[in-house]
Amino acid sequence: MSLAPRIILxxxxxxIIIQRLCHQLIETHDHFEHSVILGLQPRGVFLARRxxxxxxxxxxxxxIAYGDLDVTFYRDDFRRxxxxxxxxxxxFIIEDKKVVLIDDVLFTGRTIRAGxxxxxxxxxxxxVELLVLIDRRYSRNxxxxxxxxxxxxxxxxxxxxxxxxxxxxxxxxxWILTNEKNEDNHK
Amino acid sequence: xxxxxxxHLLGIRNITQDDIELIFxxxxxxxxxxxxxxxxxxxxxxxxxxxxxxENSTRTKLSFxxxxxxxxxxxxxxxxSGSSVKKGETLIDTVNNILxxxxxxxxxxxxxxxxxxxxxxxxxxxxxxxxxxxxxxxTQALLDAFSIREKLGEVRGKKIAIIxxxxxxxxxxxxxxxxxxxGAEVMxxxxxxxxxxxxxxxxxxxxxxxxxxxxxxxxxxxLRIQLERQEIKYFPSLRExxxxxxxxxxRLDSIGKKIVIMHPGPINRGVExxxxxxDSDQSIILDQVENGVAxxxxxxxxxxxxxxx
Numbered sequence: 001m002s003l004a005p006r007i008i009l010x011x012x013x014x015x016i017i018i019q020r021l022c023h024q025l026i027e028t029h030d031h032f033e034h035s036v037i038l039g040l041q042p043r044g045v046f047l048a049r050r051x052x053x054x055x056x057x058x059x060x061x062x063x064i065a066y067g068d069l070d071v072t073f074y075r076d077d078f079r080r081x082x083x084x085x086x087x088x089x090x091x092f093i094i095e096d097k098k099v100v101l102i103d104d105v106l107f108t109g110r111t112i113r114a115g116x117x118x119x120x121x122x123x124x125x126x127x128v129e130l131l132v133l134i135d136r137r138y139s140r141n142x143x144x145x146x147x148x149x150x151x152x153x154x155x156x157x158x159x160x161x162x163x164x165x166x167x168x169x170x171x172x173x174x175w176i177l178t179n180e181k182n183e184d185n186h187k
Numbered sequence: 188x189x190x191x192x193x194x195h196l197l198g199i200r201n202i203t204q205d206d207i208e209l210i211f212x213x214x215x216x217x218x219x220x221x222x223x224x225x226x227x228x229x230x231x232x233x234x235x236x237x238x239x240x241x242e243n244s245t246r247t248k249l250s251f252x253x254x255x256x257x258x259x260x261x262x263x264x265x266x267x268s269g270s271s272v273k274k275g276e277t278l279i280d281t282v283n284n285i286l287x288x289x290x291x292x293x294x295x296x297x298x299x300x301x302x303x304x305x306x307x308x309x310x311x312x313x314x315x316x317x318x319x320x321x322x323x324x325x326t327q328a329l330l331d332a333f334s335i336r337e338k339l340g341e342v343r344g345k346k347i348a349i350i351x352x353x354x355x356x357x358x359x360x361x362x363x364x365x366x367x368x369x370g371a372e373v374m375x376x377x378x379x380x381x382x383x384x385x386x387x388x389x390x391x392x393x394x395x396x397x398x399x400x401x402x403x404x405x406x407x408x409x410l411r412i413q414l415e416r417q418e419i420k421y422f423p424s425l426r427e428x429x430x431x432x433x434x435x436x437x438r439l440d441s442i443g444k445k446i447v448i449m450h451p452g453p454i455n456r457g458v459e460x461x462x463x464x465x466d467s468d469q470s471i472i473l474d475q476v477e478n479g480v481a482x483x484x485x486x487x488x489x490x491x492x493x494x495x496x
Contacts (some may be wrong), residue, residue, distance in 0.1 A: 073220070073228035078492050082190040084209075085216040093224070121225040 009151065009174040011166075014133075017150040018047070021131060022054045024148050025100065034126070035098040036065040040115050041072075041086035044103035046165040047133050051102060065092050067122075069101075071114035088118075095123030100148075104163040106132040109144035134161050134174060191489050195307045195314040198323035199364035207368060211333055213485035214478070221257060221480055231260035234491050237285050239295040240317070241267040241278075241302075246452050246476065247317050247327070251294050254483035260491075263290070278302065279309055286310055292491060295319075313490050321355050327451055328361035330482040332369055334475045335406055338447055343370035348400045351410030351432060351459050354381045354421070358410060358451045363389055376400035377410075377432060380421040397432050401442045408449040409434055409460045425458055435461040439469070447471055 039048025067090030133150035300322035374392040
């Protein structure tokens with residue numbers, strides 16, 4: 001059975017969720033003096049940059065540390081598919097910092113597992129938290145949970161969750177797509 | 188482009204421009220990795236690589252070994268001296284014995300042109316040519332072009348002169364293929380006796396006057412005189428070669444522009460290039476060495492991770 005692609009969050013809803021996530025982060029991290037934000041390449045960085053921007057405005061702290069983290073070299077599916085790296089851009093060390101890892105969709109958890117490894121090349125953090133926009137329940141392959149969640153959804157593994165951003169697709173929205181051909185929908 | 192068009196890296200001649208660009212984009216990431224406090228990534232943790240050096244090498248062997256270790260591969264080393272090759276074992280037998288120990292990739296240097304190609308037809312492992320006689324040395328050409336791209340922003344449209352012993356140089360041939368594929372203009376310069384006849388078929392300029400070549404180019408790649416490959420005398424004396432084709436500060440300053448100086452090593456200081464030129468701010472010789480590790484990591488990573496379908 002095939003379903004048409006459906007939008008589960010539009011731009012307005014997405015904006016409200018991001019606003020809420022920012023305030024949740026501030027509850028824990030206060031002014032972010034000891035915290036850093038890492039966006040996971042390739043798709044998590046759009047959410048992470050937006051959160052970083054809004055946090056700077058709300059906290060009036062223009063110095064919040066931000067980096068893009070690519071996990072390609074740390075993945076566990078090397079040789080199962082062709083993996084092309086993206087850019088890592090972190091010009092600080094995370095030693096003794098509180099790290100907020102940010103990705104768009106949490107599905108099997110394998111990307112985050114790789115991210116935890118990749119991050120360690122930049123020091124030993126005091127604490128690591130995970131923030132995701134979409135948490136796909138009941139689909140985890142590894143015991144990883146997010147502390148901050150935009151929206152939790154139930155979906156079957158043949159479906160794919162896609163997050164569009166103004167910067168790349170021209171509009172902010174979250175889709176559920178059905179992909180019958182490819183059962184292996186690791187993002 | 189997410190994968191290489193080839194299963195082995197035998198030469199630059201049989202890879203595409205897209206392959207080269209994919210290798211460079213991947214090498215950019217590895218260059219950043221090797222400049223971090225922790226220089227190692229776990230990508231090749233379940234891959235075993237044999238470095239088979241049937242011919243002497245310092246830089247290439249070290250560079251490959253470092254690249255392999257930075258990718259967390261298991262590495263075994265073999266060099267012809269002190270092995271059964273001296274007892275008369277054939278190349279195929281030597282390699283098959285090593286492969287029976289479950290090796291995934293082979294990095295090989297051999298004195299015979301085509302040795303890597305021959306091997307790729309007879310064994311299952313992925314082969315990387317680290318120099319086969321006077322034929323090709325693909326990773327050297329890739330790191331040279333990568334270094335030019337880094338220094339000048341791009342390779343396309345740039346004028347590169349390859350100067351010295353072209354006849355015995357695998358670096359020259361691989362460099363010509365690589366630079367042409369990337370859209371550069373290439374000139375070879377050297378004595379007539381060290382200029383192979385087939386140059387006409389490669390669409391490169393041929394020059395015998397070093398001063399003219401230097402005035403023409405943006406980058407001069409100075410090659411070493413390969414005395415170990417010369418069975419007969421190709422020029423009267425090293426001193427005469429140096430007078431005609433040696434690059435010194437005076438000659439470099441006389442051309443009236445700042446060109447980039449490269450050398451694949453090992454340098455014969457005072458023969459093809461003087462120390463003050465090799466160590467000057469126009470020289471990118473040590474950048475070439477650093478980039479060599481990043482480029483070889485990229486090649487190893489892309490070949491090892493390449494899916495079969």
